Amino acid sequence: MRRHFRQNTKYRNQNGSAIVELGASLFLWVIAIMVFLAGVAFTLCYVINGSLAAGARQAARDIAVEYGKGSTTVDTRAEQNTVAYDNIRINGIITSSSQFSDAVFTTVGTGTSARKYVTVKCTFTNGQSNSVGYNSSLGGYLNLPNVLSVSETYRCEGY
DSSP states (O other), rough: OOOOOOHOOOOOHOHHHHHHHHHHHHHHHHHHHHHHHHHHHHHHHHHHHHHHHHHHHHHHHHHHOOOOOOOSSSGGGHHHHTTTTTGOOOOTBBGGGGOOOOOOOOOSGGGOEEEEEEEEEEEEEOOOOOOOOHHHHHHHHHHHOOOEEEEEEEOOOOO
């Protein structure tokens, strides 16, 4: 009498396939986490850029309005700090007046058609004190900028 022992032929031909499937699923999880973290970092850069634009736009507007009132001292950095820069704070993004550059005044046109504009630049450096920031190693891996700058221009009132 012959005995036929079949040792689970269903599983016998699948040597190592479970390990390969496990490895593939772990690899996919790692890729998914990396894509998620990249999305978070890019979103943070986008929010910071929008906040810098809002701060620079508000500073340019405040300086332009003050200039339109006839203030000639608004050309100095101290007056610009008093009029605009010291009043603009966005939690974790714009934390000091030193993030603003000196306002630049330009005149376009001549005579009665002349228009005067003021341009303000606001800068965010990743890792600056009291600020939000993305992980520098993640930023380096994704080649994200360590410095974000935005310039805004506003027409001076009364011109």
